[in-house]
Amino acid sequence: MPAQGGPLTRALLNEEGTKVQKLFKAATVAVISSLALAGCAPTSDPTTVVLVTHDSFVMSEELQSKFETESGYELKLVKAGDTGSMTNKLILTKEQPIGDAVFGIDNTLLDLAAENELTTSKLVPIDFADVCFNYDINWFAAKKLPVPESINDLALPQYKKLTVVSNPATSSSGMAFLATSIAVFGEEGYLNYWTQLKRNGVKIVAGWEDAYFSEFSGSSGRGKYPIVLSYSSSPAAEVRENGKSQTASIRTDCYRQTEFAGVLTGASNPKGALELIEFLKSSDFQASLPENMYVYPIDSNIALPDSWSKFAPSALTLVGEELDVAGNRKQWLKAWSALFE
Amino acid sequence: MNKRLVGWSIPLVFLGVLFFWPLVNILNRGFEGDWAVHLVDARDWQITWFTVWQALVSTAITIALAVPGAYILYRKNFVGQRFIRSLITIPFMLPTIVVATGFTIFRDAANLWTDPIVWIIAAHVFLNYALAVRTIGSYWMSLDLQTEEAAAMAGAGRLRTVFSISMPQLKPAIISATASTFLYCTASYGVILVLGGGQIQSLETEIASAANTLLDLPKASALALIQTLLSVVAFGISQTGGRANIGIELGDHDGQVKRVDRRDWLAIGITLPVVAFLIATPMIQIVWKAFTEGSGFVQNFVNLTSLGTRNVLNISVLDAALNSFRNMLISASIALLVGVTVSYLLALPTKKRSTVLINRVLDVMFLLPLGISTVVLGFGYLVTFGGYPLPLRETWLVVPLIQSVMAVPLVVRLIYPALVALDRNHIEAAATAGANRWQSFLLIELPMVRFSLYTAAAFAALVSLGEFGAASLLAYGDQATLPTVLYSLISKPGGDNYGMAMAASTLIIVLTFAVVFVISRENRPEPKPKRNGFA
Structure with a gap:
C-alpha cells in the first residue's frame, strides 16, 4: 500500500x-x-402454579381456565422434553425445582423419583396406556396372510420384513417392548429373540412417531410396514369413513405404562400444586384423557368414547410389571445395542 | 502490563463465569461417581474410535475436494463466482438439523446406500466444504502469483505447478482447515442424531443419551473428558503446523486473478459435481418438499403459525423464529464485544517473552468452547444457574448467553488475524497525533477491519441461529428456538408436521443465502491484508 x-x-x-x-x-x-x-426477573409468584410435564401433555383451554377459576391460581405449563429428559431435569434441579407439580413420571421411573425424593408425597397415578403391536387389517386381508397373534409370531418367516419398532434407547415405547421381551423370554432368552427378529428384518427407528406415522402402512404416512409397535388405543385414531378402524392391536403380552403426578419437593406453591393434582384426578380431566392424549383414564368409572370401547379396548394380558426397569435399563440397553449397532 | 491485565479481566470473567464454572460444576458431579470405568470400557472406546475415524474420513474427503474448489473459486475468476461462493457457504451456516433432514430426503430418494455412515460422512463434507474452501482459498489468493506463473512459463503443467509450488506454500492454510474440520466433525450432534436414527453413536450423541436418557453423569463426564482431549490434540496440531493467524474470510477480494481457462479442467471437473450434487441437491430437495409435502406449499407456510398436528409443539414455528431472532441479536452482540476485546488484547504488540507465552495460553483458553460438548455445557448451566447467586436458568437470557460463549472463538478467529495483519503505519501516525491506545483502536483499527467485523457478526449470529445441543436442554416450553421446534417436527412426523418442517427449513435456507450474499457484496475489494503479520 x-x-x-x-x-x-x-x-x-x-x-x-x-x-x-x-x-x-x-x-x-x-x-x-x-x-x-x-x-x-421474578423468581417466585404465589398467584401462579407451575406444572412440569412432558412434551406430549395436552390440556384443553377450557380445562385450564376451569382450574384457574376454581383454584384462583394462574396455571403455567413447563414442557421439559420427553418423559426421560423431564425426569432427569427434575433430578438435576431438585434443589431449586423448575416448577410446583409434576405430571408424567411413569412406572419405569417411579423408583428413581423416590430415590431422589422428587416429590413431597407418594406420586399418584393419573392415566395408563398399553404398549402393544398394531397391524394393518387391509394389508393382511389383501395378502391373504393370517394376522400375527403374539410377539413370538413376529420372528416367523412369513412375517419377514413386516415389522417396525422404535429404538428402546431413544423411545419409551421401545423400552417398554424391550421389557416385554425380557418378561416373556427371560434374561437368558430375550437376546435370542431379538437376534431372530433382527434376522427376520425388523426395522428399528428412533421414535414412536417415526415408526407409526412414517413407516407403518395403516396410518396417514402409508409406509411399507404393516406391523408396528404402538399402543392398544391407536386403532381408535384410524377409524375410517365406513365407521371401522383400519388397524387392530395384538392385545396379548402388552406392557402397561402408567403416568403419575405429584407435588415437587421445594415447590414455591405446594398448596396450589396439591389442588392441581386433585384437578388431574377429577372426572372432568379424566374424561378428557382419551381424546386429548390417547390414554386410558385411571378412574375406571369414566366411560370410554364409543370408538374406544369398539376398537381400542385395553390389553388382555399384561407382562413385565415386576421388572425393575429403571435399575436395569443401562445393562439391558448395553446388551441390546451391542446386537443392533 | 497492568493495563493489559485490566483489559483481560472482562473477557476472563465472562469466560470464567459462563464457561468454566458450569463446566467444572457438571464434570465434578460426574467425577464424584464411578467415571473411570468408562475410560476402560470397550463400548465407550468403540464409540470414541468411531467418532475419530468418521471425522478423519470426513475431513480427508473435505480437504481433498476443497483444494480444487479453493483454486477455482479464489485463485481464478469466472462469471457467477460470487453466487457459487455464497451458495457453498450456506451449508456451514445452516442448522445441522436442517442439513440432516436434507440428507435424509437425499438418502430416501437415492436409495443407493442404506448404510447411515455413508450419509453421515456426506453430510459432514457438505457442512465443512465451505469452511475449508474459504480458509484455503483466501490464503491462496493472498499468495504471490509470480512463482506459479514462472513455473507455468517454464513449462510446468497445472497439476505439477499445484503440487510442487502451491501445495507447500498452502500448508499452513491446509493444516488450519484440517484441524477445524476435524473439530467440527468430532463434535457433530444433530447430523448423527438424525441420520444415525439412534443406532449410530458418536461421543456427542452418547454423552447426550448418557446425560439425558440414562442420567449417567459419570459416564457423560468421562466421555466429555475424552472428547476434550481429542479437541486439544486437534488444537495442538493446528497450532504447531500452521501459523496462528489463519482466518476464515467471508469477503471477496476480486483482485488480479486470471479467468478460468481450459487447462483448469481437472479442478472444474471435481468442483462442478461437488457443487451441483453434494451442495445444491440436498437444499433443492428440501425446498421441493416444502412445495409438495403434506397439504401443499401455501398451507405448509400457513401452518407455521400453528402448533403442528397433535400439538407436538409448545409454541408455533413463528414464535420460535422470533425467539431465535431475539437470541441471535443478544448472543451476537455479546460475542462481538467479548471477541473483539480478546482479539485486541491478543494483537497488542509485545516483545516480552512471558507475555507472548501468556497470550498463547489465553488464545487456546478462548478457543476451548469450540471443542466442548454443548450438551455437557448445557447440563452445566442447568445445575449451576438454578438460583443464588445467578438465577439465569429462570430467564430466557440463558440461551443467548450460552450461545455467545460458543460464538466467541469464531469471532476471535476472524478479528485477531485481521488485526495482526494491519498496516501499523496508520496506528503509529495516530499515536504521533496524540491518540491514546483505546482511541486509536476504536477509530482506526476497528474501522480498518470492518469487513472482518461484519463477517464475525454474521458468523456469531448464525451460530446462535443454528445452535441445537444446548438449546434442546435449556430452551424448553415457550422458549423453544427454530432448531428445537424443527427437531420436534421432524422427529414427530404425521399430519402436517413434516411439511411444516420443510417450509421452515426453506425459509432458513433463503434467509441464510440472503445474509451471505449481501455480506459478500458489502465486502468490496479492500486493501489486501498482509498475511505474514509483522514481517
Whole structure:
C-alpha cells in the first residue's frame, strides 16, 4: 500500500469510524440492559402454579381456565422434553425445582423419583396406556396372510420384513417392548429373540412417531410396514369413513405404562400444586384423557368414547410389571445395542 | 502490563463465569461417581474410535475436494463466482438439523446406500466444504502469483505447478482447515442424531443419551473428558503446523486473478459435481418438499403459525423464529464485544517473552468452547444457574448467553488475524497525533477491519441461529428456538408436521443465502491484508 495515512485516516474517522463506533455502542447498550433485565426477573409468584410435564401433555383451554377459576391460581405449563429428559431435569434441579407439580413420571421411573425424593408425597397415578403391536387389517386381508397373534409370531418367516419398532434407547415405547421381551423370554432368552427378529428384518427407528406415522402402512404416512409397535388405543385414531378402524392391536403380552403426578419437593406453591393434582384426578380431566392424549383414564368409572370401547379396548394380558426397569435399563440397553449397532 | 491485565479481566470473567464454572460444576458431579470405568470400557472406546475415524474420513474427503474448489473459486475468476461462493457457504451456516433432514430426503430418494455412515460422512463434507474452501482459498489468493506463473512459463503443467509450488506454500492454510474440520466433525450432534436414527453413536450423541436418557453423569463426564482431549490434540496440531493467524474470510477480494481457462479442467471437473450434487441437491430437495409435502406449499407456510398436528409443539414455528431472532441479536452482540476485546488484547504488540507465552495460553483458553460438548455445557448451566447467586436458568437470557460463549472463538478467529495483519503505519501516525491506545483502536483499527467485523457478526449470529445441543436442554416450553421446534417436527412426523418442517427449513435456507450474499457484496475489494503479520 502506498503511504496515504493522513487522508485515509481522516476518511475513516469521518465515515466508517463513526458507523463502527455506533454499532459497538449499540451492542454494549443491548448487553447491559438485557443483563439488568435478567437481574430483576421474578423468581417466585404465589398467584401462579407451575406444572412440569412432558412434551406430549395436552390440556384443553377450557380445562385450564376451569382450574384457574376454581383454584384462583394462574396455571403455567413447563414442557421439559420427553418423559426421560423431564425426569432427569427434575433430578438435576431438585434443589431449586423448575416448577410446583409434576405430571408424567411413569412406572419405569417411579423408583428413581423416590430415590431422589422428587416429590413431597407418594406420586399418584393419573392415566395408563398399553404398549402393544398394531397391524394393518387391509394389508393382511389383501395378502391373504393370517394376522400375527403374539410377539413370538413376529420372528416367523412369513412375517419377514413386516415389522417396525422404535429404538428402546431413544423411545419409551421401545423400552417398554424391550421389557416385554425380557418378561416373556427371560434374561437368558430375550437376546435370542431379538437376534431372530433382527434376522427376520425388523426395522428399528428412533421414535414412536417415526415408526407409526412414517413407516407403518395403516396410518396417514402409508409406509411399507404393516406391523408396528404402538399402543392398544391407536386403532381408535384410524377409524375410517365406513365407521371401522383400519388397524387392530395384538392385545396379548402388552406392557402397561402408567403416568403419575405429584407435588415437587421445594415447590414455591405446594398448596396450589396439591389442588392441581386433585384437578388431574377429577372426572372432568379424566374424561378428557382419551381424546386429548390417547390414554386410558385411571378412574375406571369414566366411560370410554364409543370408538374406544369398539376398537381400542385395553390389553388382555399384561407382562413385565415386576421388572425393575429403571435399575436395569443401562445393562439391558448395553446388551441390546451391542446386537443392533 | 497492568493495563493489559485490566483489559483481560472482562473477557476472563465472562469466560470464567459462563464457561468454566458450569463446566467444572457438571464434570465434578460426574467425577464424584464411578467415571473411570468408562475410560476402560470397550463400548465407550468403540464409540470414541468411531467418532475419530468418521471425522478423519470426513475431513480427508473435505480437504481433498476443497483444494480444487479453493483454486477455482479464489485463485481464478469466472462469471457467477460470487453466487457459487455464497451458495457453498450456506451449508456451514445452516442448522445441522436442517442439513440432516436434507440428507435424509437425499438418502430416501437415492436409495443407493442404506448404510447411515455413508450419509453421515456426506453430510459432514457438505457442512465443512465451505469452511475449508474459504480458509484455503483466501490464503491462496493472498499468495504471490509470480512463482506459479514462472513455473507455468517454464513449462510446468497445472497439476505439477499445484503440487510442487502451491501445495507447500498452502500448508499452513491446509493444516488450519484440517484441524477445524476435524473439530467440527468430532463434535457433530444433530447430523448423527438424525441420520444415525439412534443406532449410530458418536461421543456427542452418547454423552447426550448418557446425560439425558440414562442420567449417567459419570459416564457423560468421562466421555466429555475424552472428547476434550481429542479437541486439544486437534488444537495442538493446528497450532504447531500452521501459523496462528489463519482466518476464515467471508469477503471477496476480486483482485488480479486470471479467468478460468481450459487447462483448469481437472479442478472444474471435481468442483462442478461437488457443487451441483453434494451442495445444491440436498437444499433443492428440501425446498421441493416444502412445495409438495403434506397439504401443499401455501398451507405448509400457513401452518407455521400453528402448533403442528397433535400439538407436538409448545409454541408455533413463528414464535420460535422470533425467539431465535431475539437470541441471535443478544448472543451476537455479546460475542462481538467479548471477541473483539480478546482479539485486541491478543494483537497488542509485545516483545516480552512471558507475555507472548501468556497470550498463547489465553488464545487456546478462548478457543476451548469450540471443542466442548454443548450438551455437557448445557447440563452445566442447568445445575449451576438454578438460583443464588445467578438465577439465569429462570430467564430466557440463558440461551443467548450460552450461545455467545460458543460464538466467541469464531469471532476471535476472524478479528485477531485481521488485526495482526494491519498496516501499523496508520496506528503509529495516530499515536504521533496524540491518540491514546483505546482511541486509536476504536477509530482506526476497528474501522480498518470492518469487513472482518461484519463477517464475525454474521458468523456469531448464525451460530446462535443454528445452535441445537444446548438449546434442546435449556430452551424448553415457550422458549423453544427454530432448531428445537424443527427437531420436534421432524422427529414427530404425521399430519402436517413434516411439511411444516420443510417450509421452515426453506425459509432458513433463503434467509441464510440472503445474509451471505449481501455480506459478500458489502465486502468490496479492500486493501489486501498482509498475511505474514509483522514481517
